[in-house]
Amino acid sequence: MAERARASSAHISPSAHYTGYVWYRHQLAEPAFATDFGRWVHALLKPITWGARAGFGIDLENLLLQRHLLIDQRLTDAIERGGVTQVVEIACGLSPRGRRFTARYPALRYIEADLSVMAARKRLLLQSQGWLTAQHQVKVVDIIPNAGADSLAGLFAGLDHSKPVLVITEGLVNYFELPVIEGFWTRLAAQLKQFPQATYLTELYPDLHEHPRYRQLRWGVKLVGYLTRGSYPLHYRDPAQIVGGFQRCGFSAVSVLDPNQFASSLGLSPPRVPGLVRVIEARC
Numbered sequence: 009m010a011e012r013a014r015a016s017s018a019h020i021s022p023s024a025h026y027t028g029y030v031w032y033r034h035q036l037a038e039p040a041f042a043t044d045f046g047r048w049v050h051a052l053l054k055p056i057t058w059g060a061r062a063g064f065g066i067d068l069e070n071l072l073l074q075r076h077l078l079i080d081q082r083l084t085d086a087i088e089r090g091g092v093t094q095v096v097e098i099a100c101g102l103s104p105r106g107r108r109f110t111a112r113y114p115a116l117r118y119i120e121a122d123l124s125v126m127a128a129r130k131r132l133l134l135q136s137q138g139w140l141t142a143q144h145q146v147k148v149v150d151i152i153p154n155a156g157a158d159s160l161a162g163l164f165a166g167l168d169h170s171k172p173v174l175v176i177t178e179g180l181v182n183y184f185e186l187p188v189i190e191g192f193w194t195r196l197a198a199q200l201k202q203f204p205q206a207t208y209l210t211e212l213y214p215d216l217h218e219h220p221r222y223r224q225l226r227w228g229v230k231l232v233g234y235l236t237r238g239s240y241p242l243h244y245r246d247p248a249q250i251v252g253g254f255q256r257c258g259f260s261a262v263s264v265l266d267p268n269q270f271a272s273s274l275g276l277s278p279p280r281v282p283g284l285v286r287v288i289e290a291r292c
């Protein structure tokens with residue numbers, strides 16, 4: 009199963025162009041982060057995203073902004089109040105978060121990581137703008153293998169194990185079947201236990217059977233799977249299952265946050281439908 013997930017995982021990378029373009033459109037990124045491909049996919053999907061918004065009250069871009077901004081908010085809190093000085097963003101894609109946070113906190117160590125082709129692209133992008141520094145680097149990682157140069161162990165080896173760390177994944181976990189992603193979370197928790205304090209932030213799309221837009225959610229999930237030539241499984245049915253799942257993987261304290269409840273502090277419009285995405289804050 010791991011080998012299959014690994015082989016198909018590179019097909020996920022083009023989706024980073026779409027989200028990268030969305031961050032740019034909403035003034036979260038400089039123009040260098042917007043690619044022609046991202047712009048093209050955004051234009052192609054416009055009739056569908058418009059229809060989902062007008063017909064069902066599901067606003068895809070708002071959904072993406074909810075997760076992105078709530079992760080930003082929790083990260084800001086961890087830096088300003090939790091003493092976090094090093095951040096690892098796995099599956100960084102074309103996200104501008106590393107750029108924004110290193111500009112805002114020059115002493116922050118920020119490691120971005122992705123599969124080799126995307127990591128090379130991101131490194132080039134940051135280098136061409138003069139944004140790569142000793143504090144802000146891009147590394148190669150593949151979340152699937154247990155060992156080897158591109159594994160999690162290799163990525164964490166270069167960090168200061170005497171200081172707190174915060175790890176982010178965004179737009180990654182629902183591309184994998186639950187056993188595969190739980191394998192990753194278990195290996196991640198094992199790495200994080202080597203630090204005096206460690207936090208993991210991720211977004212997660214649960215399987216919300218009771219949601220009034222569940223049918224449309226299933227269509228959306230099929231579309232994402234079709235576009236990325238894979239699948240987009242939804243994980244866990246409620247907060248209790250989420251907490252249980254993360255605890256089984258080795259995390260001790262798990263909070264399940266519904267971005268709908270943070271809309272005003274995130275500067276987003278009031279939600280039209282119950283939340284579809286959750287942000288998980290898990291500690292070791």
Ligand SMILES: C[S@@+](CC[C@H](N)C(=O)[O-])C[C@H]1O[C@@H](n2cnc3c(N)ncnc32)[C@H](O)[C@@H]1O
Binds near residue numbers: 014122126152
């Ligand atoms: C939807 S994009 C999200 C990018 C970025 N985090 C964002 O929110 O804009 C998914 C990212 O996951 C990366 N990815 C896919 N499989 C991976 C794996 N096995 N290990 C690490 N990253 C992976 C892709 O290359 C891509 O950059």
